[in-house]
Amino acid sequence: MSKDIRIKKGLNINLVGAAEQTTSKAVLSNVYAIRLNDFHGVTPKMLVKQGAEVKAGEPLFYNKNKENMLFVSPVSGELVEIVRGARRRILSLKILADKEQASVSNDLLNVESASKEEVKAYLLKGGCWPFVKQRPYDIIADPDTNPKAIFVSGYVTAPLAADLNYVLQGKEKELQAAITALGKLTPGKVHVSVGKSENSPLAGLSGVELHKVSGPHPAGLVGTQINKIDPINKGEAVWTVTPQDLVIIGELLLTGKFNAERIVALAGSSVKAPKYYKTKIGTEISTFLYSSGVEGDNFRVINGDVLTGSKSAPDGYLGYYNNTVTAIPEGDDYELFGWNKPVFNKISATRALTFSWMQPNKKYDLTTNTNGEHRAFVVTGMYEKVFPLDIFPMQLLKACMVKDLDEMEQLGLYEVAPEDFSLTEFVCVSKQPHQQIIREGLDLLHKEIG
Amino acid sequence: MSDKKLTFKKRLHILKHHYRGKKMAPAFNALHTFLFAPDETTHSGSHVRAADDLKRTMNTVIMALVPVLLFSMFNAGYQHFSAINGFPQEFSLMNDFLTWDNFWIGIIKVLPLVVVSYGVGLLVEFIFAVIKGHEVEEGYLVTGMLVPLIVPIDTPLWMLAVAVVFGVVIGKEVFGGTGMNILNPALTIRAFLFFAYPTWMSGDKVWVYEAVERAGGPDAISGETILGYLAQNKGAEMSYSVSDMFFGFIPGSVGETSAFLILLGGLFLIFSKIASWRIMLSAVIGSLVMGLIFNGVVDAGWIGETSKFYGLMSFDFWQHLIVGGLAFGIVYMATDPVTGAQTNRGKWFYGFFIGFLSVMIRVFNPAYPEGVFLAILLMNVFAPTIDHYVVRGNVKRRMKRLKNATILPKDSAGKANELHAETV
Known part of the structure; x- marks a missing residue:
C-alpha cells in the first residue's frame, strides 16, 4: 500500500561539492572514538577500564538511567583513553584498533519467529539499540515505551547529504531483516518513505507502509513525514531509525556480529574530489578527508550535513549517526557593505536585492558566515x-x-x-x-x- | 609588520577587539557593521545561513520609501508656489513640478525633518544600547524615515525632536527595544504630536510651507487637504482632479500624497517578500467595504446633504484610498511585522479592520480627518488578541486529535490493553 506525500513549503539549498557516486575504501584508522555528545541525555557508566582490550561489538558502557541499554565498541582494540571534561564528564572514548579485527559473536536469532521481547533483548545486548531514536524529545528510544509507529525516511533532501539510493545498494537483505525485527516492536505500522520518482532499495521491502514523498527540503526529514502521516500526540511515542543504521541492525540479526562499517559521503566545496568512502563508525575523519584533497586551510569540517551536523576538527572522528561529512569554507571575514549591496552568490528566501530566486537550480558555495x-x-x-x-x-x-x-x-x-x-x-x-x-x-x- | 601596511578593514577589526566588553562597544559596533558585515560565524545549529539580515530587511523598506521622499521634496515646493501663484493652468511635470525651485523648498523644509528624526532617534537608540549593553538594533532605520513623511511640512523641528524622544522611549525602549514594542513607534510619534500640539497638526495652514507665518497678512496663503474640504462639506470648492489625487499633487502630510508612488513601493515590498501582501490586500478590501457601506447609506437617502457627514460619506468609496494617509499607512505602517498580527490568518483580520476602521474614523469624526493612524494603533493593540485566537485554533486541533487517539501503555506497565486518553 502506498500513500503519496507532497510537500510544497520548503527550500532546497543547492550547494557545490556533491559527492560523486564512486566509493573508495578509506585508509584504516589507528584510533576510533565514540563521542558521547552523539547520545543526547545519556549518562554513561563504564563497563571496561582504561587500557582494557575490547572486541568489536563488546559493550563499553551503559546508560545509567536505562541499565540494559548498552553501547558497544565499533572495532576491536585497546581502550586507550577516556577523555573527560568539566566535572569529569566523559566526552569521548578512544580505542586503538588491532591489526586483526575480532568481533563478539552473538547467537543467531530467528527473526521470523522471535517474540517482541526477544527482539528487544537481542538489539539491546548486541549494541544496536542506540540506533533507535524516539520522539518526543529526540533521544535514544526508551525500550520500555510502546511506540505507536516506527518511521524510516529513505528520501534525502538535506543539502549535500549522502544519497541513500546509492549507499544502500545491495543491502536489501539486511534492510528486510531489520524491518521485520522492528515491526515486532510496535503494534502499529512501520512507515518507510522513498522519493517519488526514485529507485530506492527500500521500495521493495515487505511488512511496511510505503510512502512516496516529493517536494523540497525538509520533505526528507522524518519529522515532516511523521507530521503528515501520523502526528504524535501527548503521551504517545514514535521511533525513528535511519536507513544506514537499519543495515547495521540487519547485519547483527543475520550474522550475529556488530559491523560498524558504513559508506560515508564526503562533500562540500572545500573538498577537491568529493565522493563516497567505505569506513567505520568512529574513524578519524582525516583518514579519508585528505585523500580527497582540501582547498586552502580555513575550512570547517562538519559531522553530518550543513544544516544539522556538528562541528568537528579536521582530526576529529566520524559521529555515531552520521553518513555524511561536509567541509565548507569558514566565513570569518568582513564584507564591505555586506548588508545593503546586491547579493548574487548566496541563497536567500527573499528578493531583497538578493537574486537566488532568479536561478533556483544554481549551486552555491556558502561559507559559515x-x-x-x-x-x-x-x-x-x-x-x-x-x-x-x-x-x-x-x-x-x-x-x-x-x-x-x-x-x-x-x-x-x-x-x-x-x-x-x-x-x-x-x-x-x-x-x-x-x-x-x-x-x-x-x-x-x-x-x-x- | 609596520602599522602602515594594515588595511582599513584590519584596523577596524583591531579596534573592535579593543572595544570589546567596554561601555562604548555597542556604539562602535553599530557604526562598524554599517561599513562591514561582521565576521561572525555560526556556532550552533545550521552551519550556513541565508543572505538576509535585519539590516537588509530594513534597508529594503527604506528603498521603497526613497521615491516617496523625493516626490515629497518636489511637492513641498509645488504646493508652496501654487498657493502663492495659483495652480498652473496647463500642468507640465517637467516645467511645473520637477523644478529646482520646488526641490529647493524640499531641501530646506523636508530634509531637516529627516535629519532631526534620524539624529534624535538614533541618538536615543545609541544611549539605550550603551546603557543596557546590547547591540543597536535596526528598528529605527525605518521609523526614522517614516516619521518625517507623516507630519505636516511646517512642523517645528524642536517639536519633532520632542515627539521622537517620546516615541522611541515610551513607544519602544520601555518595552525592551526593537521587536518587543506593542505600538508602532512612528505612529506613536505622530499620535504624540497630534494630541500634544493639535493646532500644528490640523487646519488649513499647516500643509503648505510658510502658510503659518503669512497667516493674517496681506500675502496669506493656505492649503486645505482634501479630507479637510470634505469634512467641512466643501467638496465642491476643491479644484483637484482624481489624477491629482492619485499622483499626489495635493497638500497633505509630507510623504502621504502620492498614491501612485506608494503603490509602486508596496508592489516592490510584496515582490521582495519583505512586507505582507495579506495585510495590504485585506486593508484595501476593508476600506473599500466601509466606503461602499457609506456610499450605500447616501444612495439610500438616509442622510441628507445638510448632514455634517455628507461630504465624506458621499465621497466615492475607492477614492478614499488615494487621499489622505490611508495608502501610506496600509503599505508602510500596517505591515510593520512587530506590531502587526504575526500569524498568516491573523493578518487577514488585522488588515481588514485597519482599512475598515480608518474610513469609519475618517467619516464619523471630522475632528480627526486622518483616521488611519488611530486605526492602526488600535489594531496594534488588538493584534496579539487576534493571533491568540488563531494559535488557539491550532491548539484545539491538536487537542481534538489527542482525544481521538489511542494512547498505548508503557511496556513496563505489563498491560496490553489499550487505554483511552484521559488527559483532556
Whole structure:
C-alpha cells in the first residue's frame, strides 16, 4: 500500500561539492572514538577500564538511567583513553584498533519467529539499540515505551547529504531483516518513505507502509513525514531509525556480529574530489578527508550535513549517526557593505536585492558566515514558508525561550526535533539559534514531565 | 609588520577587539557593521545561513520609501508656489513640478525633518544600547524615515525632536527595544504630536510651507487637504482632479500624497517578500467595504446633504484610498511585522479592520480627518488578541486529535490493553 506525500513549503539549498557516486575504501584508522555528545541525555557508566582490550561489538558502557541499554565498541582494540571534561564528564572514548579485527559473536536469532521481547533483548545486548531514536524529545528510544509507529525516511533532501539510493545498494537483505525485527516492536505500522520518482532499495521491502514523498527540503526529514502521516500526540511515542543504521541492525540479526562499517559521503566545496568512502563508525575523519584533497586551510569540517551536523576538527572522528561529512569554507571575514549591496552568490528566501530566486537550480558555495548579527524576532511569516509542519514555528520557539511548559506542550513540541527547525534557522533574519532553543525546550519538557 | 601596511578593514577589526566588553562597544559596533558585515560565524545549529539580515530587511523598506521622499521634496515646493501663484493652468511635470525651485523648498523644509528624526532617534537608540549593553538594533532605520513623511511640512523641528524622544522611549525602549514594542513607534510619534500640539497638526495652514507665518497678512496663503474640504462639506470648492489625487499633487502630510508612488513601493515590498501582501490586500478590501457601506447609506437617502457627514460619506468609496494617509499607512505602517498580527490568518483580520476602521474614523469624526493612524494603533493593540485566537485554533486541533487517539501503555506497565486518553 502506498500513500503519496507532497510537500510544497520548503527550500532546497543547492550547494557545490556533491559527492560523486564512486566509493573508495578509506585508509584504516589507528584510533576510533565514540563521542558521547552523539547520545543526547545519556549518562554513561563504564563497563571496561582504561587500557582494557575490547572486541568489536563488546559493550563499553551503559546508560545509567536505562541499565540494559548498552553501547558497544565499533572495532576491536585497546581502550586507550577516556577523555573527560568539566566535572569529569566523559566526552569521548578512544580505542586503538588491532591489526586483526575480532568481533563478539552473538547467537543467531530467528527473526521470523522471535517474540517482541526477544527482539528487544537481542538489539539491546548486541549494541544496536542506540540506533533507535524516539520522539518526543529526540533521544535514544526508551525500550520500555510502546511506540505507536516506527518511521524510516529513505528520501534525502538535506543539502549535500549522502544519497541513500546509492549507499544502500545491495543491502536489501539486511534492510528486510531489520524491518521485520522492528515491526515486532510496535503494534502499529512501520512507515518507510522513498522519493517519488526514485529507485530506492527500500521500495521493495515487505511488512511496511510505503510512502512516496516529493517536494523540497525538509520533505526528507522524518519529522515532516511523521507530521503528515501520523502526528504524535501527548503521551504517545514514535521511533525513528535511519536507513544506514537499519543495515547495521540487519547485519547483527543475520550474522550475529556488530559491523560498524558504513559508506560515508564526503562533500562540500572545500573538498577537491568529493565522493563516497567505505569506513567505520568512529574513524578519524582525516583518514579519508585528505585523500580527497582540501582547498586552502580555513575550512570547517562538519559531522553530518550543513544544516544539522556538528562541528568537528579536521582530526576529529566520524559521529555515531552520521553518513555524511561536509567541509565548507569558514566565513570569518568582513564584507564591505555586506548588508545593503546586491547579493548574487548566496541563497536567500527573499528578493531583497538578493537574486537566488532568479536561478533556483544554481549551486552555491556558502561559507559559515552568519550574514548578520543576532537580533530579536522581528520579521513574521518567513518561517511558515519553509516549515511544512502543522505547527506555529515562531510561537513555539518563543514558548521555549520563556520556558512556558503548557504552551510548549500545546503548540506541539512533542512532535518536533531540533532538525525540524534547521531550515527556519537558515532563513532567520534575526539569526536566532532555533535548533538550540528547541533542544533546550525539549530537555526542559523531558525533565519536568518525563 | 609596520602599522602602515594594515588595511582599513584590519584596523577596524583591531579596534573592535579593543572595544570589546567596554561601555562604548555597542556604539562602535553599530557604526562598524554599517561599513562591514561582521565576521561572525555560526556556532550552533545550521552551519550556513541565508543572505538576509535585519539590516537588509530594513534597508529594503527604506528603498521603497526613497521615491516617496523625493516626490515629497518636489511637492513641498509645488504646493508652496501654487498657493502663492495659483495652480498652473496647463500642468507640465517637467516645467511645473520637477523644478529646482520646488526641490529647493524640499531641501530646506523636508530634509531637516529627516535629519532631526534620524539624529534624535538614533541618538536615543545609541544611549539605550550603551546603557543596557546590547547591540543597536535596526528598528529605527525605518521609523526614522517614516516619521518625517507623516507630519505636516511646517512642523517645528524642536517639536519633532520632542515627539521622537517620546516615541522611541515610551513607544519602544520601555518595552525592551526593537521587536518587543506593542505600538508602532512612528505612529506613536505622530499620535504624540497630534494630541500634544493639535493646532500644528490640523487646519488649513499647516500643509503648505510658510502658510503659518503669512497667516493674517496681506500675502496669506493656505492649503486645505482634501479630507479637510470634505469634512467641512466643501467638496465642491476643491479644484483637484482624481489624477491629482492619485499622483499626489495635493497638500497633505509630507510623504502621504502620492498614491501612485506608494503603490509602486508596496508592489516592490510584496515582490521582495519583505512586507505582507495579506495585510495590504485585506486593508484595501476593508476600506473599500466601509466606503461602499457609506456610499450605500447616501444612495439610500438616509442622510441628507445638510448632514455634517455628507461630504465624506458621499465621497466615492475607492477614492478614499488615494487621499489622505490611508495608502501610506496600509503599505508602510500596517505591515510593520512587530506590531502587526504575526500569524498568516491573523493578518487577514488585522488588515481588514485597519482599512475598515480608518474610513469609519475618517467619516464619523471630522475632528480627526486622518483616521488611519488611530486605526492602526488600535489594531496594534488588538493584534496579539487576534493571533491568540488563531494559535488557539491550532491548539484545539491538536487537542481534538489527542482525544481521538489511542494512547498505548508503557511496556513496563505489563498491560496490553489499550487505554483511552484521559488527559483532556
